[in-house]
Amino acid sequence: xxxxxxxxxxxxxxxxxxxxxxxxxxxxxxxxxxxxxxxxxxxxxxxxxxxxxxxxxxxxxxxxxxxxxxxxxxxxxxxxxxxxxxxxxxxxxxxxxxxxxxxxxxxxxxxx
Amino acid sequence: xxxxxxxxxxxxxxxxxxxxxxxxxxxxxxxxxxxxxxxxxxxxxxxxxxxxxxxxxxxxxxxxxxxxxxxxxxxxxxxxxxxxxxxxxxxxxxxxxxxxxxxxxxxxxxxxxx
Numbered sequence: 196x197x198x199x200x201x202x203x204x205x206x207x208x209x210x211x212x213x214x215x216x217x218x219x220x221x222x223x224x225x226x227x228x229x230x231x232x233x234x235x236x237x238x239x240x241x242x243x244x245x246x247x248x249x250x251x252x253x254x255x256x257x258x259x260x261x262x263x264x265x266x267x268x269x270x271x272x273x274x275x276x277x278x279x280x281x282x283x284x285x286x287x288x289x290x291x292x293x294x295x296x297x298x299x300x301x302x303x304x305x306x307x
Numbered sequence: 308x309x310x311x312x313x314x315x316x317x318x319x320x321x322x323x324x325x326x327x328x329x330x331x332x333x334x335x336x337x338x339x340x341x342x343x344x345x346x347x348x349x350x351x352x353x354x355x356x357x358x359x360x361x362x363x364x365x366x367x368x369x370x371x372x373x374x375x376x377x378x379x380x381x382x383x384x385x386x387x388x389x390x391x392x393x394x395x396x397x398x399x400x401x402x403x404x405x406x407x408x409x410x411x412x413x414x415x416x417x418x419x420x421x
């Protein structure tokens with residue numbers, strides 16, 4: 196799986212957009228970008244994933260650069276409940292394990 | 308949609324005691340199931356995964372074991388707990404198809420071994 200690099204922490208004012216970057220310069224053509232988050236003392240929560248095109252769902256938007264070497268997760272209107280550790284994961288579909296490697300992620304703190 | 312249940316939510320056990328953590332899944336059939344452990348302030352470590360009843364693969368050698376007696380039931384066990392077994396244990400279910408996979412996690416069990 197391609198390695199990802201994320202800033203260790205970020206702050207965002209409540210109500211503003213939170214933009215979380217992720218670098219994955221060694222990504223392969225068949226690898227997807229996944230984003231999860233983990234609120235303190237809870238299990239990780241799936242947010243969104245994409246391959247090439249930008250994606251949007253009810254939780255967030257995912258912007259993937261044209262060369263696919265980096266991506267940005269956007270929370271359009273951050274709330275205090277969005278305070279969590281956000282993980283960017285890059286992997287290809289595989290049968291069997293499909294285990295996800297969660298690194299240290301970005302700790303997002305939404306400030307009132 | 309799928310729901311993952313784990314119990315107990317928290318557990319405090321003495322060193323050398325046995326362990327049994329249970330995970331059940333609703334809303335899907337024949338899922339891939341996973342046990343992860345997360346030490347304090349660390350990322351997730353995959354312990355076991357299962358692609359079907361009775362099929363268990365271990366990722367990390369240790370004193371833990373896993374079983375899948377039913378399609379939507381996954382159990383993590385130990386005969387004798389070690390201090391190093393303390394952590395946050397997460398069960399996950401993979402939903403895939405179309406060349407992608409997404410994992411959904413249960414609420415976790417926080418285990419403290421004293």
